[in-house]
Amino acid sequence: MEALQVASAYLFSVQGLFLVVLGTVLGITMGAIPGLTGAMLIALTLPLTFNMVPVNAFILLISMYVGAISGGLITATLLRMPGTPASIMTTMDGYPMARAGKPGRALGLGITASFVGGCISWVFLISLSGPIARYSTKLGPFDFFALVLLAFVLIASVGGKSMSSAFLSASLGVLASLPGIDKATGNLRLTFGFEELNGGLKLLPVLIGMFAISQVISDLSRIDEKITIIPVKRTRDMFFKLKDWKDQVINLVRSSVIGTWVGILPGIGANIGSVSAYSAAKSMAKPEEQTKFGKGSEVAIVASESANNATIGGALIPLVSLGIPGSVIDAILLGGLLIHGLQPGPLLFQQNPEMVYTIMGAMFVSNVFMFCFMIVAVRYLARLASIPRSMLMPVILVFCIIGSFALSTRMFDVWTMLFFGLLGYGFEKMKIPLAPFVIGFILSPIAEENLQMGLMASNGSFLPLIQGPVSLIFVLSSIVLLSIPLYKRYRYGGSRN
Amino acid sequence: MIRHIIIAGLILLSVFQYFKAGSFGGDDYPRKPVRVVVPFQPGGGSDTFARIVQKAINDDQLMPQPLVIVNKPGGGTSIGSSYVKDARADGYTVLCLHEALMVAKSTGQSPNGPGDYEAVAATGEFGVVILVSEESSYQSLGALMAAAKEQPETLKFGVNLNTPSHFCAIMLENALPGARFRFVATGGGAHRLAGVMGGHLDVIILSIGEYVRFQQNGLKAIAYLGEERIASIPDIPTAEELGFPVFGGNLHYWWFPKGTDQGIVDYFAGVLSKVMKTDYFLGKTKDLEILPRIIVGDEMNTRIRERTEIFDSIKPINRVELPDFTLWNLVSVALFSLVVFWKRWLRPKQELQKSDTLRLRYDLAFGTILMTIVYVLLLGLRIMPFAWATIVFIVASGLLLTRFDKRKFGYVLEVALLMSFGLHFVFTQLFTIDLP
Numbered sequence: 010m011e012a013l014q015v016a017s018a019y020l021f022s023v024q025g026l027f028l029v030v031l032g033t034v035l036g037i038t039m040g041a042i043p044g045l046t047g048a049m050l051i052a053l054t055l056p057l058t059f060n061m062v063p064v065n066a067f068i069l070l071i072s073m074y075v076g077a078i079s080g081g082l083i084t085a086t087l088l089r090m091p092g093t094p095a096s097i098m099t100t101m102d103g104y105p106m107a108r109a110g111k112p113g114r115a116l117g118l119g120i121t122a123s124f125v126g127g128c129i130s131w132v133f134l135i136s137l138s139g140p141i142a143r144y145s146t147k148l149g150p151f152d153f154f155a156l157v158l159l160a161f162v163l164i165a166s167v168g169g170k171s172m173s174s175a176f177l178s179a180s181l182g183v184l185a186s187l188p189g190i191d192k193a194t195g196n197l198r199l200t201f202g203f204e205e206l207n208g209g210l211k212l213l214p215v216l217i218g219m220f221a222i223s224q225v226i227s228d229l230s231r232i233d234e235k236i237t238i239i240p241v242k243r244t245r246d247m248f249f250k251l252k253d254w255k256d257q258v259i260n261l262v263r264s265s266v267i268g269t270w271v272g273i274l275p276g277i278g279a280n281i282g283s284v285s286a287y288s289a290a291k292s293m294a295k296p297e298e299q300t301k302f303g304k305g306s307e308v309a310i311v312a313s314e315s316a317n318n319a320t321i322g323g324a325l326i327p328l329v330s331l332g333i334p335g336s337v338i339d340a341i342l343l344g345g346l347l348i349h350g351l352q353p354g355p356l357l358f359q360q361n362p363e364m365v366y367t368i369m370g371a372m373f374v375s376n377v378f379m380f381c382f383m384i385v386a387v388r389y390l391a392r393l394a395s396i397p398r399s400m401l402m403p404v405i406l407v408f409c410i411i412g413s414f415a416l417s418t419r420m421f422d423v424w425t426m427l428f429f430g431l432l433g434y435g436f437e438k439m440k441i442p443l444a445p446f447v448i449g450f451i452l453s454p455i456a457e458e459n460l461q462m463g464l465m466a467s468n469g470s471f472l473p474l475i476q477g478p479v480s481l482i483f484v485l486s487s488i489v490l491l492s493i494p495l496y497k498r499y500r501y502g503g504s505r506n
Numbered sequence: 507m508i509r510h511i512i513i514a515g516l517i518l519l520s521v522f523q524y525f526k527a528g529s530f531g532g533d534d535y536p537r538k539p540v541r542v543v544v545p546f547q548p549g550g551g552s553d554t555f556a557r558i559v560q561k562a563i564n565d566d567q568l569m570p571q572p573l574v575i576v577n578k579p580g581g582g583t584s585i586g587s588s589y590v591k592d593a594r595a596d597g598y599t600v601l602c603l604h605e606a607l608m609v610a611k612s613t614g615q616s617p618n619g620p621g622d623y624e625a626v627a628a629t630g631e632f633g634v635v636i637l638v639s640e641e642s643s644y645q646s647l648g649a650l651m652a653a654a655k656e657q658p659e660t661l662k663f664g665v666n667l668n669t670p671s672h673f674c675a676i677m678l679e680n681a682l683p684g685a686r687f688r689f690v691a692t693g694g695g696a697h698r699l700a701g702v703m704g705g706h707l708d709v710i711i712l713s714i715g716e717y718v719r720f721q722q723n724g725l726k727a728i729a730y731l732g733e734e735r736i737a738s739i740p741d742i743p744t745a746e747e748l749g750f751p752v753f754g755g756n757l758h759y760w761w762f763p764k765g766t767d768q769g770i771v772d773y774f775a776g777v778l779s780k781v782m783k784t785d786y787f788l789g790k791t792k793d794l795e796i797l798p799r800i801i802v803g804d805e806m807n808t809r810i811r812e813r814t815e816i817f818d819s820i821k822p823i824n825r826v827e828l829p830d831f832t833l834w835n836l837v838s839v840a841l842f843s844l845v846v847f848w849k850r851w852l853r854p855k856q857e858l859q860k861s862d863t864l865r866l867r868y869d870l871a872f873g874t875i876l877m878t879i880v881y882v883l884l885l886g887l888r889i890m891p892f893a894w895a896t897i898v899f900i901v902a903s904g905l906l907l908t909r910f911d912k913r914k915f916g917y918v919l920e921v922a923l924l925m926s927f928g929l930h931f932v933f934t935q936l937f938t939i940d941l942p
Contacts, residue, residue, distance in 0.1 A: 059577075149706045173849060177842035183835050190582050190615060197615070198832055204588060204617075208580020229871035232907065234864055350550055356700055359723070399907030399914075400921055403900045406878050407925055410885075411933070418576060419589075420886040427879065441846070457831055458691070465690040465826045466662050466706060 012362035019064045019363075020370045032069040033375045033382065036076020040083075041390050043090040044228040044398075045405075047077025049221040051341050053408050055213060055348065056415035063349035064367045070345060071368055072375035074338055075127065078279055078321055079379050080390070082119040082314055087112060087239045087391045095279035095320075098287040098313035106305035107239045117247030118307055119314040120383045122261065126315030127376035129265035130272065130322025135369050138358075142330035145355040150463035151473045155483035156333060157456040160275035162487040164445050166494055175445045178436065182449025185210055185429075205421040212344040214413035214426035215450060219443055220337075221409050222430020225402050227437060232398050241388045248384075257311050260290055268316030272323020276448045278336025279317040279324075286316030322372060329357060329365050333455070337444050340451045513920055520927035524893060535597055535770050536571040543601050545586025547579040551713060555630055555758050555796065556602045559778070562787040568780050582668070583607065584616035587761075591622050595763040597770035600626070604756045605670050605813060612817040613668040620810050623761035624768075627775045628806050629782065631797040633714045633732035634674055634754040635742065639702050640724045642709075647729040647748045650709060651678070654685040663687035664698040664707040671711045674731055674754040676820050681750040688826075699723065711754070714739075714795040731755065736795065757801065759810075775802045870907060877903045896926035 019025050039050040051073050058066035081096030086103030099119060106115040148156075165175035188199040189209025200206035249257075264286035271282035290312035291302050302309050324335025332353035334340035346353045351361050358365055383390075413426040436443055467473050475481050542560065546552045553575070560573040578586035583606050593599035601607075601623065611619035636647060644650040644661075654661050665672040672689065679685050690707060692698045699720055701707035712720070714736065717727060729745040730736060731754030745752045760778065762771055781787050782798045791798055801809060881899040884890045890898070904918035 146700055147704050149704060150701075171846075171849070173842055173845040177839070177846050180835060180838040180842055184839055187832055187835060189580070204581075204584070207582065207616075208585045211580070226871045226875060229874055229907070230866040230868050231864060232867050232870055348547060350547055350553065352697070354697070354700065360719070397908075399904060400917060402874065402907065403903040404921065404925060406874070406881075406903075407896055407900070407929070410878075410882060411929070418578065419585075420882070423882050423886070427875075427882065431875070439850075461828055462690050462692055462701075462706075464828055465688065468659075468688065469826050469828070 013366050015363040016064065016366035016370055019062075019367060020068060020374060024065065025068055026374075028065055028069045029072045029371060029375050029378055032072025033076040033378050036073040036078075037080035037083075037379065037383065037390065038076075038393055039073075040077040040080020040092045041393050042396065042401075043084050043088065043092050043394060044224055045401075046093050046220065046224065047074060048216070048337050048341060049224060050077055051338055051345075052213060052216045052220060053405075053412045055341065055345050056412045058345070059348070059415065063351060063361075064363060066345065066349060067342075067364060067367055068371045070342060071371040072378075074342070075318075075321060075372060075375040075379055077338075078317055079120075079123045079127075079383065081317075082123065083116065083383075083387060083390050084394050086115045086119060086310075087241065088236060088394055090236075090394075092394075093279075095283055095317040096313070097280055098283045099310060099317075101287075101303050102301075102306045102309040102313075105303070106307075106310070109305055111246070111305075112239050112241045113244035114246040114307075115305075115310060116241065116387050117244075117249070117384075118253075118310045120247075120380060120387065121249050122257075122264075122311040122314035123318040123383075124376060124380040125261050126265045126268055126318035127321060127372070127379070129262065129315075130269040130319035131369070131373050131376065132322075133269045134322040134325055134372065138326050138330040138365070138369075141326065142355050142358040145331050148331075148355070148479060149473070149477065150459040150466065152477060152479045152483070153331075153333075153459040154456055154463060155474060155480035155487075156275065156331070157452045157459070159483045159487045159490075160333065160448065160452055161445075162490045163274050164276035164448050166490045171440075172494060174439075174441045178441050178443070179445035179449035182446035182451075183453040185215060185446075186450045186453045205419070210425055211413075211422055212341075212451065214422040215429050216341055216344075216447065217409050217413050218426040218429025218431075219433040219447060221405065222426060223433030223437060223443070225405055225409075226430065226434045228398055229402055236394055238391050238394060241391060243388065257308070260308055260311050261315050263293070264290060264312040264316040265319040268319025269323035271316070272320030272335050273326050275327055275333045275335055276444075276452070278338065278444075279320040282320035282323070283313045283317040286312045318376075325368060325372065328353065329368060331355065332357070334448075334451060337447050340447055343451065513924065516928060517920075517923045520931035521923075523931045524927050535773060536569060538598060539571050539574045540569070540597070540774075541574050541576050541599050543576050543578055543586045543590050543599065545578050545580075545583040545601070545603055547577060551632070551715065552602065552604065552758065553577060554794070558787060558790045559602075559629070559781050562781045562784045563777060565786060566780075566784050568777050568784075582610050582615040584610060584618065587616060587618040587622075590761065590763055591618050593763050595624075595765040595767075597762060597766055597774070599763065600774065601761040602758055603761065604758050605817075607759065607761070608810070608814045608817050609668065609670055609673055612814070612820075615668060620761075620814060622764055624764060624766045624771050625806060625810060626760035626762060626771050626802075627778045628757035628759045628801040628809065629778055629799070630758050630791060631755050631799045632757075632795065633730055633736070634671065634711050634756070635714055635717050635727045636678075636709060636729045636731065636745070637702065637712055637717065637725045637727050638709050639705070640726050642726070644708070645726065645728065647743075647745060647750060650728065651682045651685050651750065654679070654687055655682060658684070658686035659688045661687050661708045662690050662706070664690050664692040664701050664710040666698075667691045670754065670756055673817060673820055674711055674752065677752045677754075677816070678745070678750060680820075681745075681752050699725075713756075718795050738795065757799070759806075873906055874903050877906070893926040893930045896929070897922045900925055 036047060039045045040047060051070055054073060058069060077093060078095050081091055081093035082099050084090050084092040085096040085099040086107050089100055089104040091097045091100050103115045103119060161179055165172050165179060188206045191198050197207060267286040267289055268282040271277060271285055287309060290308055291299060294308055298306060298308055324339045327333045327335045328339045328343060334343045343353050351364060409426060410423055413422045433443055463473060475484060542556050544553050544556045556575055560575055563569050564572045578589055583603060587601055587603060587607060590599055590601035608620060610616035638644055644653055663675050665675050675687060679687060692701055698710040702710045703723055727742045729748060730742045731745050731752050735744055779800050782800050788798055877899060881895055884895040900922035901918055908914040
């Protein structure tokens with residue numbers, strides 16, 4: 010309980026609240042500008058937090074996370090461009106509704122749904138993480154290895170359109186994580202004689218390159234894109250009325266729960282959560298409502314927006330209780346915990362409970378602030394999309410360079426970042442998804458360490474992998490998830506979709 | 507209008523700050539802040555220790571200039587140690603690293619050994635303890651070692667391979683001929699702790715500070731690898747008392763680059779010995795169970811030589827054949843590349859959807875990236891300092907992206923000045939982050 014007091018003392022101090030406000034506003038801003046994503050913002054902010062108290066750093070980062078997922082709905086609704094990938098489904102109905110003369114209503118629905126989704130998943134976060142963390146101290150190395158295996162399969166089979174390119178991306182991510190010191194033998198591998206590679210490729214330069222630089226290149230090539238924003242007037246219909254609550258309550262709860270569970274699954278995040286809730290809402294809607302999907306359905310906006318915010322709480326559950334990231338942003342946060350000298354994993358609850366409570370508290374406070382701020386400021390936020398890219402992009406490039414330099418103060422990391430930026434852009438052009446790469450890069454050391462630990466303990470035998478109940482369940486679910494799409498393809502001949 | 511005044515003010519302020527900064531006076535050492543390189547991530551044991559010393563020096567003004575901590579983690583400490591080895595031997599760069607320097611050299615993980623530096627002092631001794639679970643059937647070091655001899659390579663010993671913890675465990679084996687553990691690579695202290703709590707490991711080794719923090723987790727310390735018992739936990743016997751003369755006591759050494767003036771080395775050693783007596787240092791290290799000890803001169807050199815000999819005599823071997831992950835990974839990369847290649851290019855193509863009528867400006871995108879590369883070169887080769895290189899970069903790329911529109915030149919210049927001098931101010935004065 011002492012830790013809870015410490016955490017709330019930090020959070021509710023002037024500085025803590027200032028960081029919540031700063032983080033949420035920056036997050037919403039970045040979320041609202043198409044082409045700038047939450048992952049990019051958080052990767053760029055992380056180096057700036059090196060000299061902050063870890064707790065304060067995480068108040069800021071978590072607020073940014075909440076803000077960035079929420080801000081995307083503004084541009085999705087008013088510009089038909091999702092500000093972040095999480096809001097893709099909102100575009101389908103938000104924009105038609107705004108075009109039909111109800112932009113305020115569309116935004117209001119999205120904002121309230123985001124808030125409710127965040128709150129519901131927060132309840133899951135505070136009630137589930139503790140028990141999972143307590144239970145997971147009993148999990149052995151093989152269980153963790155099997156869990157990571159499941160994460161790989163999940164991101165490939167659920168994450169994107171093509172399983173093979175997702176697996177290719179993940180394998181390349183694993184490859185990028187290999188150079189450096191082999192933890193089990195202590196020998197160097199794949200360094201090709203470069204002493205700079207002895208420490209391996211660092212997380213931040215790779216992430217900044219993959220997410221920020223590649224995005225900057227693609228934004229710059231689209232510099233002539235015309236942007237037309239639907240103007241919003243202040244209207245009363247932004248707020249939920251009693252009737253709205255009655256109509257949407259089931260949808261809200263269902264979508265939030267779906268979002269939370271998708272969030273918990275390791276590796277996949279907000280966009281998948283939003284898509285799943287959207288399709289669930291569509292299949293469960295009344296026939297006359299179903300016809301409205303894609304043409305400005307209120308149910309659809311609520312489903313998409315509550316689910317994408319609900320993935321935040323969901324994805325934080327494995328992060329704080331197991332040290333396994335639930336989404337790409339959580340992977341960056343995981344790196345952030347390490348950088349601040351905290352050991353993510355089952356023991357985080359015991360060693361740094363104040364950090365766990367801070368993460369939980371910051372998510373809630375930021376969610377409340379996000380709601381208030383968005384309701385008041387949404388009309389002005391839309392204009393952010395018209396900031397000229399010719400000004401924005403050089404500034405972002407400078408920040409990328411500082412960000413990757415700051416970690417170890419060496420130019421090598423900056424070159425690494427530029428290299429991965431070009432690689433990331435190449436991936437996008439070849440339609441190879443980026444997320445599996447990052448998940449592979451981050452999870453493979455966890456997988457390798459645990460497998461080596463397990464094998465050293467079992468004297469080289471793989472049998473414990475299918476002997477323990479927990480690892481067996483994970484292995485079996487991986488096999489099932491992997492074989493369903495393959496079976497479907499075989500069954501319905503080569504014709505995909 | 508107000509906006510322009512504010513921006514102009516900000517620019518003036520930061521330009522002023524920029525030119526005010528670079529002036530140092532006097533010619534006695536130290537004339538500027540001394541950079542302490544910690545080859546670990548912030549927050550770890552070494553980093554915490556270095557920061558305690560830093561605060562003690564800065565608060566009590568034991569030196570006219572402050573210490574600045576620079577973390578250079580990775581590479582089994584070789585990134586940080588190489589950086590200091592190659593730094594100018596002017597006394598403004600110092601490495602703070604414990605016995606891992608000797609261990610990394612003798613295992614071949616790092617090319618740098620004690621001979622590459624001028625050792626200043628060894629400070630702050632921290633011991634290690636051998637721990638088992640409270641429910642373990644080996645409740646004493648004697649019982650544990652007897653079991654390790656009776657059934658060699660069955661007791662699972664969690665260590666961080668090729669680090670001091672691993673070497674301590676091997677020294678323990680050597681103390682009873684025939685005793686052999688099964689070493690399990692577990693990484694940091696928290697992982698080891700989780701392993702022994704979950705019953706996946708039989709015995710682990712932790713620093714005394716870690717043990718004190720984790721005490722309530724059902725752990726039992728069966729031996730302390732030091733010369734005498736610790737005052738605050740007097741009931742833990744030393745390994746020597748139990749008949750196993752193994753010493754795992756480790757100290758934080760301070761190393762200047764080879765060729766640093768002896769006067770500077772002595773001066774810094776003097777400052778460190780003053781640190782050991784400050785109230786702040788004593789209070790902080792008491793909590794962390796670090797002994798405020800300092801060894802200098804011949805005694806230190808003898809200690810370095812003796813420990814290096816011990817480490818060199820130990821050759822850790824990997825006892826379990828592990829699969830080759832690099833090979834696995836390369837196979838999977840090759841396999842999936844083939845599948846993707848086959849699907850994309852060798853199959854009849856589905857018709858391409860061309861809904862996007864936007865003309866993509868690759869020339870601008872890659873022109874900007876090219877400029878970024880030039881910018882990084884300017885910084886990396888130290889041709890220009892950060893602020894000037896940034897002005898050049900932002901003006902050049904801004905002009906390119908606005909397609910040399912004269913009306914927008916004012917904005918470009920404004921952004922360039924804010925980003926260069928402004929960021930220089932923010933990062934050197936507000937956050938202390940190193941700029942390229």
